[in-house]
Amino acid sequence: QSRWTSSHRQQPEELIIMGKKYKTDLQTNVTPGILSLVGRDLYKDPNHPVGILRKIVEDQFEEPEYTKFDDFEPVVSTYENFDVLGFPKDHPGRSVHDSYYINNNYLLRTHTSAHEHKCFERCDSPGYLIAGDVYRRDEIDRTHYPVFHQMEGARHWDRSCYRSEQDMLASMEAEVAQLSKTTQGDVVVKDVGHDPVKNPTQPFMTEQETDLVAKHLKRTLEKVVASIFNAAKAAAKAAAKAAGSKEEYLNEPLKVRWVEAYFPWTSPSWEIEVWWKGEWLECLGCGVVRELVFENSEKKNTIGWAFGLGLDRLAMLLFDIPDIRLFWTLDPRFKNQFHSGQISLFKPYSRYPGTKRDISFWLPRGKDGETLPLNANDLMEIVRENSGDLAESVKLIDEFVHPKTGRKSQCYRVNYQSMDRSLTNDEVNALHQKSLKELVERFRIQLR
Numbered sequence: 001q002s003r004w005t006s007s008h009r010q011q012p013e014e015l016i017i018m019g020k021k022y023k024t025d026l027q028t029n030v031t032p033g034i035l036s037l038v039g040r041d042l043y044k045d046p047n048h049p050v051g052i053l054r055k056i057v058e059d060q061f062e063e064p065e066y067t068k069f070d071d072f073e074p075v076v077s078t079y080e081n082f083d084v085l086g087f088p089k090d091h092p093g094r095s096v097h098d099s100y101y102i103n104n105n106y107l108l109r110t111h112t113s114a115h116e117h118k119c120f121e122r123c124d125s126p127g128y129l130i131a132g133d134v135y136r137r138d139e140i141d142r143t144h145y146p147v148f149h150q151m152e153g154a155r156h157w158d159r160s161c162y163r164s165e166q167d168m169l170a171s172m173e174a175e176v177a178q179l180s181k182t183t184q185g186d187v188v189v190k191d192v193g194h195d196p197v198k199n200p201t202q203p204f205m206t207e208q209e210t211d212l213v214a215k216h217l218k219r220t221l222e223k224v225v226a227s228i229f230n231a232a233k234a235a236a237k238a239a240a241k242a243a244g245s246k247e248e249y250l251n252e253p254l255k256v257r258w259v260e261a262y263f264p265w266t267s268p269s270w271e272i273e274v275w276w277k278g279e280w281l282e283c284l285g286c287g288v289v290r291e292l293v294f295e296n297s298e299k300k301n302t303i304g305w306a307f308g309l310g311l312d313r314l315a316m317l318l319f320d321i322p323d324i325r326l327f328w329t330l331d332p333r334f335k336n337q338f339h340s341g342q343i344s345l346f347k348p349y350s351r352y353p354g355t356k357r358d359i360s361f362w363l364p365r366g367k368d369g370e371t372l373p374l375n376a377n378d379l380m381e382i383v384r385e386n387s388g389d390l391a392e393s394v395k396l397i398d399e400f401v402h403p404k405t406g407r408k409s410q411c412y413r414v415n416y417q418s419m420d421r422s423l424t425n426d427e428v429n430a431l432h433q434k435s436l437k438e439l440v441e442r443f444r445i446q447l448r
């Protein structure tokens with residue numbers, strides 16, 4: 001079985017997270033390093049790029065139409081994170097390889113959608129907005145970090161609040177018209193419909209309802225994306241001017257396109273992409289909320305949309321930040337560069353050299369001689385725990401099967417590189433040895 005077992009790593013009997021106690025069990029795979037990041041709340045810092053971007057998005061949603069939340073705790077039940085949203089039992093997101101479990105029943109949320117049903121249930125306003133830190137076990141490189149930040153938004157219409165269906169549709173139509181006006185001229189949109197089989201409408205909604213919810217969703221998010229990228233363009237223009245260069249593309253209207261997507265709790269679903277510096281950039285996922293979510297939230301006769309947007313990768317692009325680890329540095333040379341309400345381009349303060357070390361090994365074999373795989377995220381996790389933010393990237397660089405013995409070998413290359421200082425060889429060797437030792441002990445690999 002490739003099931004994660006904690007038997008080789010000493011787990012305390014209970015964990016205290018944000019003042020609450022949780023019993024650990026065989027499912028527990030959260031690490032001290034990850035827990036030390038819970039509560040850093042970068043998204044609440046008005047002078048941090050993630051906090052600055054959050055504010056720009058938040059300003060697009062007005063109170064009292066939208067209620068704003070930013071203090072849901074990151075520990076959620078598997079019910080909230082998955083079941084209530086209709087995740088299939090075998091969805092990969094549920095795997096211990098992909099998520100950080102506190103125990104069998106609780107995990108660190110993998111997305112802010114974990115709070116959707118509570119918001120639908122308790123929110124008196126037609127819309128809400130959530131900001132929070134989310135956690136995923138993942139690879140190590142310059143654009144991946146186990147903690148990142150999301151914003152979730154939703155809007156719903158309760159049919160029973162209107163005198164008639166026609167009244168509701170007329171009111172939605174007026175809202176859509178209003179939203180369309182605000183982005184006119186700023187963005188060029190390439191829209192897309194939906195595949196009736198793979199990305200269908202839902203039988204509990206009329207065609208007109210689906211059409212208006214989708215339009216409201218799309219026009220709202222086009223406005224959000226326009227506000228973000230117009231602020232970014234202003235920053236890029238200022239930087240280009242200071243450097244004496246002309247960047248023609250900055251004067252063109254923003255190009256965005258809709259693409260079809262899949263999420264278990266929305267249908268139809270889409271993602272929005274923005275053309276930025278020669279690439280289509282995925283910004284967020286969204287869709288028409290499935291009936292199941294409303295039913296689970298005691299909201300009868302209700303229709304609506306929801307979206308989830310990742311702040312970190314967007315912030316990296318907009319602020320020209322080359323490595324996601326910089327968000328977590330305590331170095332004042334980073335933090336002092338950014339100011340509330342402003343997108344400005346990061347000025348690198350130094351680059352320290354990297355040191356590469358390989359992890360080259362034979363995979364273990366089971367009773368019948370079959371190769372036992374080592375999950376890449378499990379390996380990443382051990383490197384991360386032993387070297388913290390000093391591991392800049394870990395890449396699988398080689399893999400082969402011995403022609404005679406049939407044994408399988410893999411080689412991962414770790415680049416150790418600090419954001420703030422030079423590392424000594426001794427220091428790197430010590431970190432690397434610790435990881436090697438732990439990998440051998442826990443996964444019975446044989447180093448080559």
Ligand code: FA5
Nearest residue numbers: 111113148263282283284285286287306307308309310
């Ligand atoms: C979700 O997390 C859904 N909860 C979004 C959603 C909400 C859909 C409501 C429908 C309705 P996804 O895993 O694609 O979807 O992530 C959403 C966004 O988060 C992505 O578009 C991306 O911008 C960002 N994101 C995802 N993974 C990472 C990562 N490892 N690092 C940084 N940003 C990420």
Ligand code: MG
Nearest residue numbers: 271282284285
């Ligand atoms: Mg995605």
